[in-house]
Amino acid sequence: MQRTSFSGMACSIARTLDVVGEPWTPLILRDVWVGMNRFEQLQADLGISRKVLTERLNHLVEQGVLERRPYDQRPRYEYVLTVRGTELIDLLMVMKGWGDRWLAPDGPPVLYRHHACGEIADVELRCDHCGEPMRAGDVDLLPGPGVAGSAT
Numbered sequence: 001m002q003r004t005s006f007s008g009m010a011c012s013i014a015r016t017l018d019v020v021g022e023p024w025t026p027l028i029l030r031d032v033w034v035g036m037n038r039f040e041q042l043q044a045d046l047g048i049s050r051k052v053l054t055e056r057l058n059h060l061v062e063q064g065v066l067e068r069r070p071y072d073q074r075p076r077y078e079y080v081l082t083v084r085g086t087e088l089i090d091l092l093m094v095m096k097g098w099g100d101r102w103l104a105p106d107g108p109p110v111l112y113r114h115h116a117c118g119e120i121a122d123v124e125l126r127c128d129h130c131g132e133p134m135r136a137g138d139v140d141l142l143p144g145p146g147v148a149g150s151a152t
Contacts (some may be wrong), residue, residue, distance in 0.1 A: 010147055016091075019063045023049055024056050029081070032066065033089050049068040060085070093123040144147055 003022065004012035020026055024046065043053050045100075057079060065085040068077040076102050079118040081089065095113070100108040114121045127134045 012146075019060075019065060020088060020091075023053060026095070027058065028053070028056055028060065029065070029085065029088055030092055032079050032081055032085070033092075037080060038071070039077070039079075042079075073106065090123075094125065095120050097124075 006018040006021070027046055028042060036042055036045055039053065039057070043050060043055075046053070048056075057066065057068075057113065059073055061068050061079075064082055065080045065088060067082050068079060071078045072132065077079070096108075096110070111120050112122070113119065113131070125134045126132060132138075142146070
């Protein structure tokens with residue numbers, strides 16, 4: 001099935017969805033993040049078809065989110081997060097918080113221990129200028145330099 005490409009839209013959310021907006025992709029990234037780096041591990045954990053997993057891994061490598069590294073003499077590879085991929089994990093951490101709040105009636109299935117303080121913590125979005133929490137109702141949307149039709 002051919003996916004619609006959002007890469008040409010003047011919207012960073014749409015462009016991000018072009019990379020990760022297919023349901024298997026965040027789960028693949030989650031698994032690689034926790035150390036399941038080989039095709040067989042990913043396929044077994046997710047129960048995904050080999051064809052779909054191959055397509056998703058190839059897409060993530062092409063997008064610069066994962067790097068493919070050989071791990072033996074045969075053409076076998078493991079997958080590791082690139083800097084781009086590691087930054088996408090931040091997005092998944094925010095999604096996890098939403099899921100814990102709204103979809104986990106028995107409590108969070110996974111907890112995060114913060115390396116800096118050693119405490120169990122949740123991820124919270126904060127303004128990079130003042131440090132205050134930043135939610136959807138706390139911002140105004142303004143046209144940026146990349147808006148469609150803007151001069152470059």
